[in-house]
Amino acid sequence: MIEMKSVSKWYGTTQVLNDCSVKINKGEVVVVCGPSGSGKSTLIKTINALEPIQKGEIWIDGVAVHDKATDLPKLRSRVGMVFQHFELFPHLSVTDNLIIAQVKVLGRRRDEAKKRGLQMLERVGLIDHQHKFPGQLSGGQQQRVAIARALSMDPIIMLFDEPTSALDPEMVGEVLDVMVGLASEGMTMMVVTHEMGFARKVSNRVIFMDVGGRILEDTTKDEFFGKIEDRQPRTREFLNKILQY
Amino acid sequence: MATLDFSFYTWANISNYLLSGLYFSVALTIAATVGGIALGTIIALMRLSNIKPLEYIATWYVNVFRSVPLVMVILWFFLLVPSGFYDLFPGGSGQKYRAEICALITFVVFEAAFFSEIVRAGIQSLPRGQTNAGQALGMTYAQNMRYIILPQAIRNMLPVFLTQTIVLFQDTSLVYAIGAYDILKGFEIMGNTFGRRIETYLLAAVVYFIISFFLSMLVKKLNQKIRIVR
Ligand SMILES: Nc1ncnc2c1ncn2[C@@H]1O[C@H](COP(=O)(O)OP(=O)(O)OP(=O)(O)O)[C@@H](O)[C@H]1O
Numbered sequence A: 001m002i003e004m005k006s007v008s009k010w011y012g013t014t015q016v017l018n019d020c021s022v023k024i025n026k027g028e029v030v031v032v033c034g035p036s037g038s039g040k041s042t043l044i045k046t047i048n049a050l051e052p053i054q055k056g057e058i059w060i061d062g063v064a065v066h067d068k069a070t071d072l073p074k075l076r077s078r079v080g081m082v083f084q085h086f087e088l089f090p091h092l093s094v095t096d097n098l099i100i101a102q103v104k105v106l107g108r109r110r111d112e113a114k115k116r117g118l119q120m121l122e123r124v125g126l127i128d129h130q131h132k133f134p135g136q137l138s139g140g141q142q143q144r145v146a147i148a149r150a151l152s153m154d155p156i157i158m159l160f161d162e163p164t165s166a167l168d169p170e171m172v173g174e175v176l177d178v179m180v181g182l183a184s185e186g187m188t189m190m191v192v193t194h195e196m197g198f199a200r201k202v203s204n205r206v207i208f209m210d211v212g213g214r215i216l217e218d219t220t221k222d223e224f225f226g227k228i229e230d231r232q233p234r235t236r237e238f239l240n241k242i243l244q245y
Numbered sequence B: 001m002a003t004l005d006f007s008f009y010t011w012a013n014i015s016n017y018l019l020s021g022l023y024f025s026v027a028l029t030i031a032a033t034v035g036g037i038a039l040g041t042i043i044a045l046m047r048l049s050n051i052k053p054l055e056y057i058a059t060w061y062v063n064v065f066r067s068v069p070l071v072m073v074i075l076w077f078f079l080l081v082p083s084g085f086y087d088l089f090p091g092g093s094g095q096k097y098r099a100e101i102c103a104l105i106t107f108v109v110f111e112a113a114f115f116s117e118i119v120r121a122g123i124q125s126l127p128r129g130q131t132n133a134g135q136a137l138g139m140t141y142a143q144n145m146r147y148i149i150l151p152q153a154i155r156n157m158l159p160v161f162l163t164q165t166i167v168l169f170q171d172t173s174l175v176y177a178i179g180a181y182d183i184l185k186g187f188e189i190m191g192n193t194f195g196r197r198i199e200t201y202l203l204a205a206v207v208y209f210i211i212s213f214f215l216s217m218l219v220k221k222l223n224q225k226i227r228i229v230r
């Protein structure tokens, strides 16, 4: 489904991705974790070419993302993405947030798009808020709308970049619930997160990235959460830190 | 000091001398604002385009017009553009309204330099994540600009636009240099006709003040409103 082969990326002379290879099969949920600045956001953004790469290959469903000739807008319309800071469009109502790309990008009729958007809004439990503006919603609600917006495009995969780390603690659960639901329905997902509870519950694999943009571990969930002595020293250090409290 | 006498301000005289001038000043302000924002947006997009030649042209455009007094641009355009240009307008209207056409074009061209800087600041003040979000949904550059970025940039910059419009309204008086018939010209002719120049310039100042003051209040209101929306 998704395959990254030896991907490297530099900002000027600093390397932020170092020979990264990842394979995600259909229906898999892969969690990416690692210290700040290790390149998790960059890695996930290369998948839909929000960040260009200098070396390596990325394939989504048989389409070469790294190929200059690829129609990137078209490719991106099939890849859902959810951001740390939600990035709803504040000048548009919730409904219009859900509709705009369906109409302008996919060419759906407005009523058709609205129907689909409201279905998704219903599923994230926010149908009563369709007429509001993003600024009138709590962080957790905004993030759920953002997920609904991505789902309205009928993506073949969903990418999440720290979807809960900008939220107040009491709102983390409502967003994770939606994501767990998605995973259990078989959505292919790549999730950058430090929510180890989520990883333990629904992920198939866990990837650990270390400073310098290197993938240090790529293991099954059971392995990852199994014997901690089997983990790399850097991973252990990281896990001890985030699981300490 | 002679006593002031305003008795010649009858409705008949006002509509005779002033209304068409006021109409032109207001029309010029509105047209230069709308045209200036439209052209300014294009220049701002050129400047942010990452395409070197376009960036270069836009940067020069802005720098040149920001370094030259408006009145000089008006005069140059008036003196340098050949008469044949005005024949392009239908029915001889071009020659008849030569000064007005010249004023309109120079104002749009000149103001675009200022508006483009405002639009650019508006675009740059938006979080980068907004662009990313539009792109991630599959929008092209043009769609992203049109539906996501520019509406927000322009809405956020509305008070600044209006402030610039107030300056612009006051600057329209500079068209006296080429003899276009604006509100100030109306007052001037009226003053000469009735031999009451002090009274007319006093009233002219009041009119400029009232309109500018009213617009300033509007800016304040808008600012409060936008703060609430945020
Ligand atoms: N536009 C940029 N220009 C230069 N360097 C950048 C840029 N964006 C990111 N970097 C650098 O690339 C590295 C990886 O950044 P990235 O945001 O991918 O890390 P991250 O793992 O997502 O961190 P965090 O957990 O803080 O979100 C960092 O060292 C960062 O400083």
Ligand SMILES: [Mg+2]
Pocket (backbone or CB within 6 Å): A040, A041, A042, A161, A162
């Ligand atoms: Mg990040």
